[in-house]
């Protein structure tokens with residue numbers, strides 16, 4: 001090794017492989033998503049509805065064992081406009097990532113909003129899922145291409161605050 | 166020192182592969198079992214502390230997700246150790262000593278099945294000189310076994326006895342993973358994984374969880390008529406560089422023995438966090454336990470849930486004292502390669 005090639009550091013790459021398990025509750029959810037259905041789970045104690053469900057109600061520490069079929073409509077709980085391109089991402093900025101609160105759910109999840117000028121996006125806006133063609137459905141929420149605004153009156157998100165029943 | 170006692174302990178059946186069950190789904194049943202047995206809820210708990218390792222799950226801050234198994238509303242005080250849950254118990258002990266809590270829930274969880282435990286464990290080593298060599302856990306243990314054999318501190322016969330006894334004792338433990346009996350012939354016919362250790366000398370890959378509740382003396386009797394008191398607890402860590410340690414000298418453990426004045430106590434039972442067969446006779450001799458029934462649960466050789474097995478040694482000692490006419494028990498928890506970090510817990514049943 002010549003003087004120029006000398007390194008003052010050592011490379012020590014780490015690579016670990018795992019067989020990831022979603023958990024039995026999320027597995028039930030993903031099996032429904034594969035069929036184009038969104039099924040949340042509710043807490044037997046406080047009745048909160050979780051989507052995607054993770055298997056427990058983190059408020060009560062009990063299994064969410066009640067299945068709750070939901071629609072693919074909801075509202076924008078919060079959003080951000082992304083201006084920075086991410087290498088390998090086919091979506092051209094600016095685009096919108098939003099926290100989607102489905103009707104009947106007590107938590108939101110992150111997804112894309114398309115089909116509207118980014119300047120017009122607002123909290124409380126009504127939206128609905130746009131699904132990929134059925135033959136492309138897998139065990140993933142990516143079966144939904146994005147959410148797009150629908151012609152319904154805005155929702156006051158303050159009214160969505162979870163109240164224990 | 167405030168007196169603190171163990172008032173309950175529960176263990177998930179140890180599984181070879183918990184499959185679709187995730188960590189939260191492993192924790193919930195044991196915590197609920199414990200609460201149901203004591204007739205209490207999370208509302209009776211002042212402090213909650215867990216032990217786990219994110220490398221086992223392969224996700225940063227995975228331990229936070231574990232909290233979803235616990236009722237957190239109204240808001241709770243909680244903490245976590247990236248260690249065996251025996252150290253979560255230690256932290257809970259301190260919390261009670263400081264007067265910040267009177268009751269504590271401790272839980273540990275670990276799934277070794279999703280990843281390659283050998284690789285994961287080598288990442289606990291010094292990241293500059295040792296981790297890049299990817300020493301696997303069996304080879305590291307084998308280095309210490311070799312040292313102990315060559316110095317005649319442990320004999321091959323003692324290792325065989327440790328294996329045979331662990332398998333025999335597994336019948337006492339309804340949650341044991343490995344229950345098949347082994348005889349000397351089968352042991353000797355087994356190929357070495359990393360000499361001098363063969364598969365019987367090593368613990369099984371295990372998935373599971375455990376939970377425990379401890380309380381100050383004043384509160385303990387609210388939970389049970391027979392709390393088991395933590396008479397003494399001490400832990401010591403040795404160098405992370407195994408090359409700088411004499412692997413045949415248990416420096417840290419000897420310091421703990423002195424601190425806890427253990428030579429004055431006649432123990433009735435002991436549970437040791439001995440993951441490899443040679444560690445059983447070695448620690449029995451160091452701890453002067455040669456005539457004391459040790460690892461009646463079978464110990465880690467019949468089920469070794471990472472981040473739980475140390476807490477389980479304490480829990481199994483608690484169970485032994487509770488359900489038998491015994492007074493003094495010694496539990497040992499360990500962490501790191503070649504018994505680097507050790508905790509001793511002296512448990513006592515008051516008559």
Ligand SMILES: [Zn+2]
Pocket residue numbers: 043044045046047048057058059060061
């Ligand atoms: Zn709930």
